[in-house]
Amino acid sequence: MTTPYFIDVILPIPLHKEFTYRISETEANFIQPGMRVAVQFGKTKVYAAIVTNVHQTPPEVYEAKEIEHILDEIPIVTQKQLALWTWMAEYYLCSKGEVMRAALPGAFLLESETIINKKELTIDESDLKDDEFLLYEALHYQSVLRIQEIIDILGKKNVLPVIKSLIEKGAITVQEEIYEQYKPKLVRCVQLHQQYRDEDNLRALLDQMNRAPKQKAVVMHLFTLQAKSEDPVKVNELVKASNTSSAVIKALVDKQVLEVYQLQTDRVQYHSDSVEDAKQLNPYQQKALDEIEHSFTDKEVCMLHGVTSSGKTEIYVQLIQKVIQQGKQVLYLLPEIALTTQLISRLQQYFGEQLTVYHSKYSVNERVEAWNNIRDNKSKAQIIIGARSAIFLPFQDLGLIIVDEEHESTFKQYDPAPRYHARDTAIVIAKMFGAKVLLGSATPALETYYNAKQGKYALVELTRRHGNVLMPEINLVDLKTKYKRKEMTGHFSDVLLENIQEALKEGEQVILFQNRRGYSPVVECNTCGHSPQCPNCDVSLTYHNYKNQLRCHYCGYHMAMQQQCMSCSSTDLSTKGFGTEQIEKELVDLFPDHVIARMDQDTTRGKHGYEKIINRFEQGEVHILVGTQMLSKGLDFRNVTLVGIMNADNLLNFPDFRAHERSFQLIQQVSGRAGRTEKRGKVLVQTYNPFHQILQQVSVNDYSGMFKDQIEERHQYKYPPFFRLIKITIKHKDYNKVNNAAGWLAKSLRNVFKDNVLGPEFPPIARIRNQYHKNILIKIPQGQSLSKTKAVIKKINTTFSSIKDFSGVRVIYNVDNQ
Structure with missing residues (x-):
């Protein structure tokens, strides 16, 4: 009797253990850890599970089921990834299934879909209720229906009772079908038919074609395109080049002069004509680079504390070059997708097509292609740029991880599990590969800076801006005095307005920062004081002017803006507080001749939403950019000389032990967008409390003073890093x-x-x-x-x-x- 074989698998569900399934001996010889297999779990559900182990020990408590089928020919997950999943599940108190869900692109997480089939039996239709008859009727026209289609047909969400009743009446059957979501992109290419590859046949063909000049022109254009480049010639390229129609090409294919074939291609491709050499570093950057390289001889992690606009990216480029020359991969982590658009174009100038980008705005198929390229260690996947989810990719030989703007809270995942921190996880991954980690920031997180000061990490400081540009001049504007003296226009103090006018007159650009989107956070009745609340959350609804809507930013609930108070029917309603939308509207009234744009979650929803706004601003089409904290990340705009912070107080007065540290970082980072070329930048911070310690420290760029104060407080009240x-x-x-x-x-x-x-x-x-x-x-x-x-x-x-x-x-x- 042959010994049975078993596999342990991780299922993408929040259960803390792995499950065992039975396989045959031939399957056991083929299956490797990291492959996906389709398995049945529960009564009907079929999942794609990841194999972690092949063995011959049967489970003790239950009878192992057989697997449905094997989904992969080679492992899609590496051994190191499986080890990382185990560490994350233990460290962040969640299940491996939850880590698997977060790690894999959606297309790999196959789940079965319930399919409804009609039985061959004829049944008495008069026995059926209205909904049942509708569904049964629909199955006459379509042999199978999916649950979503049934929901659409019946016009209601809960369709299970109807399906159950039809099963009992013997009218339909139900089955589970697993389906693959990823489809490779195929491009139609064209080439000369095999028989005309030798010269004599080709000459004869061209002589024959003198009577069909259009067809001859197509063949001649094909030769021209092939001579220009070694790449396969696409059908649509040939149609365009020869200025003809696809009917002519079809005729040539029918005559067997040309043949069409399909070629699999990546959805995301970069085309750069030339690759530039890295820029020459200035003495301060060179010194920092030497110190980083020296620190890597005995430390795994190095903290680069460089002021805003000190040229940290150029140092990263030099390090990346050296690691790639050793044939290793580099992971470059960024806190915000908005940043990737600017950085990609900069890094492409140096590294051309060695770059792969991975983040949540990419489609399911694009992410699968990036995943496969990294797993196969292709030349186009040597440098991987991405937001926090890029730590889950199947690296082959990682040499360096750069965590840029490492202090950003967006590196922490809040929902759903695993609630990991990408910076901390990156350090664990680097240990697995024996790679180095470089953490870069102008305003490091207190914990990181403390670790560097304690000698756990190496610390390298870069205190001068690139090109010896001066740090921006930061001035505090006291709103209390301005309101008293009636020197305010809307939400703008006279000082801020004067400076905006001056900058625009000089042809320079302005950034205004307000950390709230929407028009106004509260709508209040002046008669009874009632303000509309969200029915699902304990928050007031935010007014959005452009849609004339009241919206909840927590659950998405929305309703039309009320014309009268819902409580006392008074029409005397006013808005309290202000968001980016209101600032934009006020600016349009104040500066009607200038172009104003807004960058927040509402305006950057699409895949290229960020790109469009950033490109317009870079090219000088937009004069004033209003935005939320997206603006504070390391964006590089050459022509911005003025940054205005509309209200610093709502950052400081936040019930969180990190509020002061975060306020310092945010204001310092937003300020860093100003004056990145010869002219010294200016920052105006509007506040009701200009004597606040944090604001005083920001105004003189005193990071170490802020660090000293905050670390003492943390020690006293028992908070991290202690x-x-x-x-x-x-x-x-x-x-x-x-x-x-x-x-x-x-x-x-x-x-x-x-x-x-x-x-x-x-x-x-x-x-x-x-x-x-x-x-x-x-x-x-x-x-x-x-x-x-x-x-x-x-x-x-x-x-x-x-x-x-x-x-x-x-x-x-x-x-x-x-």
Whole structure:
């Protein structure tokens, strides 16, 4: 009797264990870890699962099912990726299935789709209810229907009762079908038929074709295109070059003069005519580069603290060149997709087609192609630029990871799990490959700077701007005094308006920063004080002028702007506060002769939304750009001399221990967009509290002063980097259930961790999408073992899950909460 073979697989579901399935001996010889297999889980669902292990030990508790079929010929996930998934699941307290969902492009996550078939039996249609008859009738015209199509036919979401009833009546059958989402892009190419490849036949053909001049012209153009380039000639290229129609080419194919063939091609391609050499570094950059390279001999991680516009990118380029010459791959992480558009064009000048880009604005198919190119270590995938999700790619031989603007909170994933931090995960990946990590920022995160000061990371400082350009002059404008003296026009102080006028007169550009999108965050009735609230969340609705709508930024709920108060029917409504939209509208009234653009989540929805706005601004078509924190990232605009921060107070007065650090970083980064060429830039910060310590430190670029103050506060109040944090959020739509569950959990944790457990507390916005939230914070001192702490939390969580009263309550763990 042959010994049975088994595989362990990860399923893309939030369960903490791997599952075992049975396979045949031939399958066992073919299957390797990292391949996908289709497996049935539960009664009907079919999933694409990733194989982690092939063995001969049967599962103890259950009878192993057989797999449905093998989906890959070669592994799509590498061994190092599987090791990373295991580390992430343990460190960030989630399941491997959740990591798998985050890591793989959507096209790899095949799930079955329920297919409805009509039975051959004829049944009495008079027995059917209206909905059942509609569905049965539709199956006369279409042999199979998918669930989504049934929802459209019946015009309602819950169609399962109708399907169930038809199954019971024997009218239909149901099956699960797994389908592949990724389709390679095929391009039609054309070449001369085999028989005319030798010279005699070709001459005879051309003589014959004298009577068909159009067809002859097509063949001659084909020769010209082939002579120009070695690339295959596409059908549409030939049609364009010979100025003919596809009918002429079809006639030539029918005559067997030409033959058409399909060629698989990547959807994203870069075409650059020439590759430039890297720029010559100035002495300060060269010194920084030498220090970084020297630090890599004994340290794995180096922190490059360079002021804004000091030319950090040029240093990165030199490092990338050296790593690529060794035949290794480089990962370049950025905090925001907006940045990739500017950086790609800069790096392309140096590295041409060795560049691959990977981020969420790419389509499913484009991401699969990038994934495959990186896995196969193709020449076009030597440098990978991407946002945080790029850490999941199947690298083959990684030599360097650059984390640019490493302080940015967008490197932290909040929802769904795994709630990882890309910077910290990058350091773990680098260790697996024996690669080096360079963290770059003008305003490093306190934790990173502390690690560098303690000697855990190397520290390299770059204190001069490129070309010895002066740091921008930062002035604080006191709004309280300006309002008293009536020196305000809308939300603009007289100082800011004068400076904008001056900059525009000189033909320079202006950036204005306001960290709220929409027109106004609150609409209020002046008679009774009522303001429209979101029915699903504990927030007031934001007014959006361009759609004349009230919108909730948490759940997407929207309604038309009210003409009268919903409470007392008064028509005296006013707006309180202001967002980017209102600033834009005021600017249009104040500067009617200039072009004003807005850059926030509302204007950059499309795939190329960022690109369009940034390109227009770079080319000088837009004179004033208004935006949210997207603007603060390392964008490089040569002609901006003035930056205005409309209101610094809503950054500072935020209930979070990182609020002051974040405000400093944000204002400093936005300021860094000003005066990046000869003329010194100017920054105006409007505030009601100009004597605030953080604003004083920003105005003199005093990072070390801010670091010293904040680190003392963190030490005093037991926050990172001295204590680690795990934030636990309890969620449910029933207020009392959340209260009781949070109380029980906090008590159990307090029994073990004593005073290091804070809460449970309701956050400032306690209800989002009809779910109440309550938070517990666990602080872990430096001496305490992180793995043992997590083991205790898991144990308590297991007990919590088994309590009947708390069924349906979701518990979310956020390790290293940002």
